[in-house]
Amino acid sequence: MEKKLLRKKYRQQRLEMSLQEVEDCSIQIANQLLTLDIWDFKMYHLFLSIEKYKEVQTEFLLHILQGKDKNVVISKSNFKDYSLNHFLLTDDTRIIINKWGIPEPDDTGILIDEKQLDVVFVPLLVSDLKGNRVGYGKGFYDRFLKNCRPTTLKIGLSFVKPLNFEIETNPNDIPLDMLVCPNQIYDFRG
Numbered sequence: 001m002e003k004k005l006l007r008k009k010y011r012q013q014r015l016e017m018s019l020q021e022v023e024d025c026s027i028q029i030a031n032q033l034l035t036l037d038i039w040d041f042k043m044y045h046l047f048l049s050i051e052k053y054k055e056v057q058t059e060f061l062l063h064i065l066q067g068k069d070k071n072v073v074i075s076k077s078n079f080k081d082y083s084l085n086h087f088l089l090t091d092d093t094r095i096i097i098n099k100w101g102i103p104e105p106d107d108t109g110i111l112i113d114e115k116q117l118d119v120v121f122v123p124l125l126v127s128d129l130k131g132n133r134v135g136y137g138k139g140f141y142d143r144f145l146k147n148c149r150p151t152t153l154k155i156g157l158s159f160v161k162p163l164n165f166e167i168e169t170n171p172n173d174i175p176l177d178m179l180v181c182p183n184q185i186y187d188f189r190g
């Protein structure tokens with residue numbers, strides 16, 4: 001099925017969730033993550049949730065990472081070329097909500113190269129059973145993930161389980177390794 005249609009449908013479906021449901025499901029996702037064997041790495045990339053789009057809330061995951069003394073990396077978006085700059089999150093990091101509603105660091109922190117990342121938690125609207133993903137359609141994550149090491153774990157966080165039919169892909173698409181939903185974990189690696 002075409003990405004554009006899926007994007008519309010799953011964007012709408014998510015907007016219809018109540019705030020309570022968003023929060024409860026986000027906590028369940030964090031609890032599922034705790035059962036995964038992914039906690040021996042050093043550098044974890046995290047997205048900070050866009051509240052108005054009812055994204056999975058990542059603050060619970062952030063607390064887990066901080067409790068485990070992990071390095072947490074967050075990004076600043078450049079909407080001119082749809083690229084991301086990555087910064088280490090520290091006590092000094094100032095987070096500002098930009099005009100697209102994305103909480104982002106200012107430009108002053110420690111820049112991190114994609115090759116340094118061990119795990120990337122990926123935002124999405126919906127995926128299929130091969131790990132193909134539909135996002136907001138600007139290609140930020142496809143461009144970003146292409147520059148990571150092949151071994152970097154790409155873990156999608158989603159309220160909805162994978163579709164049982166294939167999403168139409170294009171050559172730039174980088175599939176997820178895993179998807180974590182409130183009630184289940186999916187591993188797409190062969």
Ligand SMILES: Nc1nc2c(c(=O)[nH]1)N(C=O)[C@@H](CNc1ccc(C(=O)N[C@@H](CCC(=O)O)C(=O)O)cc1)CN2
Pocket residue numbers: 047048049050055075077084100102123124135136137138139140141
């Ligand atoms: N929390 C979070 N951060 C993220 C992403 C994400 O999906 N979630 N991204 C994942 O890629 C990038 C940002 N992608 C975005 C793409 C579009 C819009 C957005 O508001 N689009 C408007 C139109 C904006 C315009 O064209 O000027 C819209 O779709 O209505 C927001 C974020 C980087 N950071």
Ligand SMILES: Nc1ncnc2c1ncn2[C@@H]1O[C@H](COP(=O)(O)OP(=O)(O)OP(=O)(O)O)[C@@H](O)[C@H]1O
Pocket residue numbers: 003133134135136137138139140141142143146170172173
């Ligand atoms: N590596 C790349 N170089 C140039 N353009 C790219 C690259 N990756 C993706 N794009 C472009 O970005 C857009 C992404 O569209 P797509 O429908 O794949 O978005 P998506 O699956 O929703 O993903 P995302 O969440 O990354 O936006 C397409 O126009 C695609 O051609």
